[in-house]
Amino acid sequence: MYLPDTIVAPATAPGLGAVAIVRLSGPRAFEILDAIFRPMHSAEFTPRMMRLGDVVDPATGARIDRALAVVMPHPASLTGEDVAEIQCHGGPYVVRRIIALALDAGARVAEPGEFTRRAFLNGRMDLAEAEAVADIVAARSDSALANALSQLSGALSQRVDELRAQVIAIRAHLEVEIDFSDEDIRLPSRREVAAEIERLIADVTVLHDSFARGLLMRDGVRATILGKPNAGKSSLLNLLLGADRAIVTAIAGTTRDVIEDSVQLGPYALVLNDTAGVRESTDDVERIGIERTLRSARDADLLIAMFDSSRPLEPSDLDVIRITNDRPGLAILNKRDLPAAIASADLRDQGLRIPILPFSAINLDEAATLRAELIKAIDALIADPSPVISRERLGEGSAAAATIPTNDQIAISRERHRDALAMALEALKNARNAVLSLMPPEIVAVDIMAAASALGSITGEVSGEDVLDAIFRDFCIGK
Ligand SMILES: Nc1nc2c(ncn2[C@@H]2O[C@H](COP(=O)(O)OP(=O)(O)OP(=O)(O)O)[C@@H](O)[C@H]2O)c(=O)[nH]1
Ligand SMILES: [Mg+2]
Incomplete structure (x- = not known):
């Protein structure tokens, strides 16, 4: 797990613009905002309501900018933590000054993609949805945007979850066989189990092969x-x-x-x-x-x-x-x-x-x-x-x-997803062969669980920090 410290970063692109957004997330976000932002009419903040005020240097009392600020308390926020945003004037110097004030007040500069990573770690979105955020930012055409948006809305995650549920159902069949093999109850025949696995192989293949289409769109x-x-x-x-x-x-x-x-x-x-x-x-x-x-x-x-x-x-x-x-x-x-x-x-x-x-x-x-x-x-x-x-x-x-x-229109556009689906396919094929060659159900179950975990890795059951690092490294700062 991550240390829940408070991070800060500009959420808008560097350079001149009408406005820039400085984003804070973490347990001390509101305290830091209070230290550097004075609302005009000194009333309390209402969640998700913009307040006009001044950004001030608490050390000297000097005004830095006239700005809008908003607070979004946890857990219903972007990251699942307390989030505060300052909409200041869009000059690089102003933004740098405000970030510096936030750092003095106890924040730390966010790593690239750290806001989205926290959203994932706090269950605000799954991994495929978090990756879709990066794809939306990178989109250069309506088709790229539409595909990324459908993934952000969970279309891919839902399809993967369905497939995973079917894999787990096969595992349940095998359990029955393991537990009751000595008793006189009707077990799904080997042929039935093999046919079910075969159907799954076909469905996973469709998703796996959508990569070419996803790339064309992206x-x-x-x-x-x-x-x-x-x-x-x-x-x-x-x-x-x-x-x-x-x-x-x-x-x-x-x-x-x-x-x-x-x-x-x-x-x-x-x-x-x-x-x-x-x-x-x-x-x-x-x-x-x-x-x-x-x-x-x-x-x-x-x-x-x-x-x-x-x-x-x-x-x-x-x-x-x-x-x-x-x-x-x-x-x-x-x-x-x-x-x-x-x-x-x-x-x-x-x-x-x-x-x-x-x-x-x-x-x-x-x-x-x-x-x-x-x-x-x-x-x-x-x-x-x-x-x-x-x-x-x-x-x-x-x-x-x-x-x-519709299911066929979901297109994956990331190598990580394609590789996970390829692993799932290989495990499913091994399982099918094991079933047909009358291997004990315990052996088949190992392959079936490998397929389930490969599918799970698409939406977020990833084992190590290194995988998360690799995914979020491609994000920009402030995302
Ligand atoms: N009448 C007519 N002339 C055309 C048409 N299309 C191109 N041209 C003319 O054909 C000549 C060659 O056109 P380009 O576009 O340079 O042909 P290209 O295939 O790029 O030729 P290369 O670069 O030499 O391989 C030019 O004089 C064009 O104006 C057309 O539809 N009708
Ligand atoms: Mg030519």
């Missing part, structure tokens, strides 16, 4: 624009960004290096890579550029393959088609404002399987259609982020997401 989708030189890749990047980010010219081979930028697309963050055109080249610089294109395409979650409809297909187009095989993506048949030399059917004939959008990157009016098609492609990717996904499904766009039951 960190954004990486898309690589690829195609032969002059297809209009850089024009597409600029159109999506609404800015002249990449150089566009009529000269084939204009882009030499990978150009990266991100754009908000509906609820998603999309990280776009514009690349050097794919073709056979004898130019050293261009060749290195093309190697980078291929690397970027390999690492991408989504491929945007561009084809020039005003020119016949060339070997490099076929290379692009080959790269998109078995990968999530969207094909753009560009320059449809020009007389057509090829049509969608020609791309299909060459084996292109991803959806095709006839397009013109010089026509600003088409940007909205492009965005909508890309959102559909990301919807499909997030509904099923496994590397090999059915093209037909991609073609149907977001329809796939709508039919998935």
